[in-house]
Amino acid sequence: MVPAVPPPVRPNPVRAYFGNIRRAVSSTFEGMTVTMSWLFRRPSTIQYPDRTEKPVREMLPETYRGLLEVDLSRCTACLLCAKTCPLGCISIETCKHPDGAREFQTFDIDNGLCMFCGLCAEACNFDALAHTREFEASVSSAEQLTVRFVDRPGRLVAKAKDLPPRRPRGSILAALIPGFGRRRRRAAPPEPPASPAPAPAAGAEGPENPEGTA
Amino acid sequence: MIPEPVRALLFYLCAGLALAGGCWVAFARNIVHSAFALLATFAGVAGLYAFLSADFLAVVQLMIYVGGVLVLILFALMLTSRIEEARVSNPTIGLVPGAVVLIAVSALLVYACVKEFGGTTDLPPGEPTTAGIGDALLSRYVLPFEVISVLLLAVLLGAVTIAGGRLRKPAPGGKPGKERP
């Protein structure tokens, strides 16, 4: 015994026709009212970068893997980082003084090569090499992608016994990258909640991108 | 009023456009170029109509021929494969019969032109023609007008029959209505 399946209800074609028209009109009307109401709503997005309440890098988590920086005053030139790097983007050269002290010749990190895997920072035993929260890496020429951390000749390699405290993260990059702080942040618009416009963001937390906005 | 030399210049521009377009249509190796050259011909003829103070005709020429006929021709061309090969699209067949037809038709045309429109006539004044055409179509020429519409209806029905018949035939093993020619 086959269960009685009711035959599929074929809609009345005339009713379907005019029902389609009615639905087209009403759904268009409905949609138009909805989109119209969005014209009166606060946009969800915030203008990057200069309308944010604080610099974007300060909103990133502490463990964010941004541009690498090294605090040479804590670096023992053990070359662990350079050897761990799968891409070879860290190049370190030292030379020996007659008295046994070693001096940095180069400590370059090629940000064009770096893939921000974090292996080097993990390998560093003295918290010298670390990721910052700086991510605006655009520069105006390919050479500038390589950050040269040896800022003056005669910078000696640190001894593991007496290490100075780590300088704040990002401050070293900020000092190194040219053009930092030159671009002033535009004041946020006065209206959305009366938070004062942040001051020009020079300071502790890494460079501001000179070209910046796009 | 625009002086005579300027009018003549504009007239010959329109006529030249129509003629050059026609030549291009006939002599182009690529049939798509021929089709696009038709545009120049139609536009030139529309200009000539405008010169004859036939404003309605000029605009309708543009609307029907450019907007309708030309677009249909282009459609047909673009839906045809290998259309750019001159061997497929415009093969040369029968030079002698072609010449005979050409001579006969042009003789007929020249004869008709000279006989009917020989000499010069004054241009009719630039008056709106729409009302007159509408009047004539719906009173004196209403029968031919309706006959033509019946013809168009027949064409439509024929097209639907040809296309619909092919669509309804169930393909072997496939769903009905999906068959491609």
Place this chain on the structure above:
Amino acid sequence: MNIIQHVANLLIRSVFHADPASWPWTWLVQAVVIGIAAFLAFAFVAIFAGPVSWIERRIAGRIQSRIGPNRVGPQGVLQWLADGVKCWLKEDLVPAAADRPLFLAAPYLVFTGMFGAFVVLPFGAQVVAADLNVGILYLLAITSLVVVGLLMAGWGSNSKWALFGGVRSAAQLVSYEVPSAFSLLCVVLLAGTLSTQGIVAAQGGWPWDWFIFRNPFMFAAFFLYFTAAIAEGNRTPFDLPEAESEIVAGYNIEYSGMRFLFFLFAEWANIWIMAAISAFAFLGGWQIPGIAPEQIAATKGWEFVGWQALSWTIFLVKATFLVFVVIQIRWTLPRLRVDQLMITCWKYLVPLSMLMVLGVLVLLALVPEGGGADTILRGAMVGLGLAVVLVSALRVRRTFRVDREHYREMEGRDLWYPPYRLP
């Protein structure tokens, strides 16, 4: 006498000290004045296209809850200049396999078709380039050049996407020309003329004198025309010829630089043209409430200029409002499928617009203009229009209020952010 002859005669009298009627060079001065007017119209297209592209992007931003371009100039108002300069400086690329002459000629043909339509648009009481007797027909005819241009671009690019786009666009234009012509036929029936100025003159300044509120069939015909015009302009939801998700960018995919810009110009110009046609054919055009066109024509000197400017402003406001509606529709409705597009046209718009023509004819025979029934009908239609506006305003308010509560709970601040305050 239109404004071009007016200006030309004025020039001849003041500069050349001659009588325009008998002076042999009158035609030349007129030709120069017409050329200047054409240049102004051209500049209008270009200048209109620019800011409207910015406005559209800002509106799109707000509708999508984002901000939109606001970096070039104050609030981004100069974005269009930056875009224009960018396109200008780009390489004018012609694909190696393209059909070179067709590829190069297509943008200009498209633009000519759009630009030609400006000839008969009645901008103001006396401001129209040429008041042709067959104005409406001319509008329908000259835009067919656009179809040929699009097909030319599609073929000349020698790219399958471009060809698809061109063929789709042509199919769409040819199909939707039928309902739009039928809807305009309703207008022509009521006005008794094909001339654009004649159609405006047959209406009046007050809403109950507009054709849209003349009777229910005209009310429907307006929306049918508007739908068909959006489709003819390849705008969303009918933008199949440039559907990004299917055929990348359609007929203009191979174009770059200025030629690409010409396609965009044509698109923006087309929005304006369709809005202007709707405005003058259904919404009373430039008619100033309470002032008859004859009174305007009879004024002299600065008063004349003032009335002209007022009529121009009224027309621009109406058309700009419709442009806004077109933009909003673009960000409201999703794109149709090809078969849905054709079904919409041939199964719905065409029969309905024929029905509207019949209805208008019947009412034209049954309800004499100016009689009591006519007055009641117009009043009812104006009431209907007001009701539509009111209901939609209330719906907007309701939609907004519901979300306002949620927003305050979640974000702790007010959702209200008026459209005039640009973020």
